[in-house]
Amino acid sequence: MSIVIRLSLALLLLILPSVLSLLLSGWITGLSAGGGEAINMAGSLRKQSYLIAATALSPADPIPGGQPNLSEVVVEFERRLYHPSIQNALPDAAQDPIRVQFNALESRWRNEIRPSLERDDSLYASILLPSTHQYVSEIDLFVDALEKAHETRLKSLARLQWISLLIVFGVFAWTLIWVYRQVTYPLSKMAEVANQVEAGHYAARIDTQASGEIGTLKTALNRMLNELETSYSQLELRVAEKTAALEQNQTALQLRYQVKALLADNEPDQAIFDAVLKVLGESIPFRNAAICLTDINPKQQHIPVKSAFKLANNQQQGIRLGCLEQDCAACIEHTPPALDSKELVFPLLEGGITYGIMPITLQDGIKLAPWQMQVLEDVSHNLGTALAGSHRKQSLHRLALFEERSVIARELHDSLAQALSYLKIQVVRLQNQIGEQPEQAQATLQELREGLNAAYRQLRELLTTFRLQINQGGLNAALTATVKEFAERTGLEIALDNHLLGVELAAEEEIHVLQIVREALANVHHHAHARSAQIHLAWIGNEIVVQINDDGVGIGKAPERAQHYGLSIMRDRARSLGGIISIQANQPSGTQIILQFIPSTPFSNQESAQRAK
Known part of the structure; x- marks a missing residue:
């Protein structure tokens, strides 16, 4: 039911008793309005009765008009007896005490007292006064009855007013209680909940009972609070997601910045790559990680790379990955990175060329988030860019060195080579002119001719050295071309076993290694009388080891004869590399040449290199 209807009913209940009380009070007051007059008029009948008795018993007045006439007194008595106030006060019920008393008074007056007054009866005159006393007693009873009836009406009026007042107070109290329970208390709870919501407690609800409006x-x-809480929860969730995304972006940007700073300010070497892995390990939960370099073959990218060597890792005592034990060879054919994979391998790419790989083993039960995968892919790309930049620097340095050597080769060819050629011609002419001279002169000329031939051959080798170029294929391609050249020119069976794939050497180091190999193969061809030779290159510890073996006659006790400079040139080149070269007999036959040096490129361990020097 509506509150307005209930309040209207409550007000009606408050007003209705008052209206009823007023109506009843008016009615009772109307009934009681002539009661007092009737009582007074009835009381005056006693005086009139005594006045009638006194008038009837008194002697005649000698003075006319000096005392009232008996007839006048009787008329006055009857006027008062039948006065309207008394008639109105008489109830309609015949058995009512007032009606009974009045009928008795009126009957005695009409049938006894008045007839006796009209006749002159001395007997009655003697009993008139006692009869009047008795009649007055009856009048007293009638007056008492009127007074009691009047008092009863007044008491009823008072009782009705009290009842009306109690009803009004009861309805008022019930209304107050109902208003408090149904209006005031719910509104106060709503205000309390509103304050809680204003303070941020959106889970507050109005749990009090209420009806109507x-x-x-x-x-x-x-319902509004439910929607508000849902909206606020969704907003908090979105804020939390945005905050987490911003934190992830900040972490990712910070990682990218730190890696960029490391690679931009320094040449990429083992220490820099170790620092990169350390930076990644602070934000990405991997257990093991490494950076491995692979061989570069830009002309044959479709051919899978078969070898790599480990440059950096994130552990002091070596690294253990699912695809990586002592080197990186097992990681080359690893599956592409996946979010649910424990072992990940990221290629170090730049311009479609693979410069290395970055294998990673995650901790148990850890899966990388997409942003972490993106960071690792970006870092691997940055590493590939840094390696590509280092290769380009080496290529530029190599080109500058080759240009310088080409200039020297042209100058040697234009000056010393032509002079030696002229001397050879003159020696031949001289030998023809003194063909009949003694054998000693012929021996001297022969020795001079051999010296010129040796000098001319060394000059040609030197020109070849200066003109020799190493293209983008690097040292491995140059060695392969050299092996093919000597095999075709000399008929030797030459095997190349290169384990330096992915190792970046300086341009001077590549030239020295290549020339030592070429010089060794030239010695095998000219002096060893061998059928085959083996070339082996490897990274052992911190050193590059180059080993050339043949199955020839072996090296003599005095290998460095006059006018034979090949071995001394190889030793000079080894000293230029900061390493050593050993030449010894090979068992059961042949010669073994071993070159050992620590590379000076950024990919070497500089501290170890300094200790070795």
């Missing part, structure tokens, strides 16, 4: 308002407010 207040109940509707309560339901609407609770």
Whole structure:
């Protein structure tokens, strides 16, 4: 039921008793309005009765008009007896005491007292006064009855007013209680909940009982609070997601910046790559990680790379990956990175060329988030860019060195080579002119001719050295071309076993290694009389080891004869590399040449290199 209807009913209940009380009070007051006059008029009948008795018993007045006439007194008595106030006070019920008393008074007056007054009866005159006393007693009873009836009406009026007052107070108290329970208390709870919501407690609800408009308002407010809490929860969730995304972006940007700073400010070497892995390990939960370099073959990218060597890792005592034990060879054919994979391998690419790989083993139960995968892919790309930049620098340095050597080769060819050629011609002419001279002169000329031939051959080798170029294929391609050249020119069976794939050497180091190999193969061809030779290159510890074996006659006790400079040139080149070269007999036959040096490129261990020097 509506609150307005209930309040209207409450007000009606408050007003209705008052109206009824007023109506009843008016009615009772109307009934009691002539009661006092009737009582007074009835009381005056006693005086009139005594006045009639006194008038009847008194002697005649000698003075006319000096005392009232008996007839006048009787008329006055009857006027008062039948006065309207008394008649109105008489109830309609015949058995009512007032009606009974009045009928008795009126009957005695009409049938006894008045007839006796009209006749002159001395006997009656003697009993008139006692009869009057008795009649007055009856009048007293009638007056008492009127007074009691009047008092009863007044008491009823008072009782009715008290009842009306109690009803009004009861309805008022019930209304107050109902208003408090149904209006005031629910509104106070709503205000309390509103304060809680204002303070940020969106889970607050209005749990008090309510009906009508207040109940509707309560339901609407609770529904609104539910929607507000849901909206706020969704907003908090979105804020948390955005905050987490911003934190992830900040972490990712910080990682990218730190890696960029490391690679931009320094040449990429083992220490820099170790620092990169350390930076990644602070934000990405991997257990093991490494950076491995692979061989570069830009002309044959479709051919899979078969070898790599480990440059950096994130552990002091070596690294253990699922695809990586002592080197990186097992990681080359690893599957592409996946979010649910424990072992990941990221290629170090730049311009479609693979410069290395970055294998990673995650901790148990850890899966990388997409942003972490993106960071690792970006870092691997940055590493590939850094390696590509280092290769380009080496290529530029190599080109500058080759240009310088080409200039020297042209100058040697234009000057010393032509002079030696002229001397050879003159020696031949001289030998023809003194063909009949003694054998000693012929021996001297022969020795001079051999010296010139040796000098000319060394010059040609030197020109070849200066003109020799190493293309983008690097040292491995140059060695392969050299092996093919000597095999075709000399008929030797030459095997190349290169384990330096992915190792970046300086341009001077590549030239020295290549020339030592070429010089060794030239010695095998000219002096060893061998059928085959083996070339082996490897990275052992911190050193590059180059080994050339043949199955020839072996090296003599005095290998460095006059006018034979090949071995001394190889030793000079080894000293230029900061390493050593050993030449010894090979068992059961042949010669073994071993070159050992620590590379000076950024990919070497600089501290170890300094200790070795």
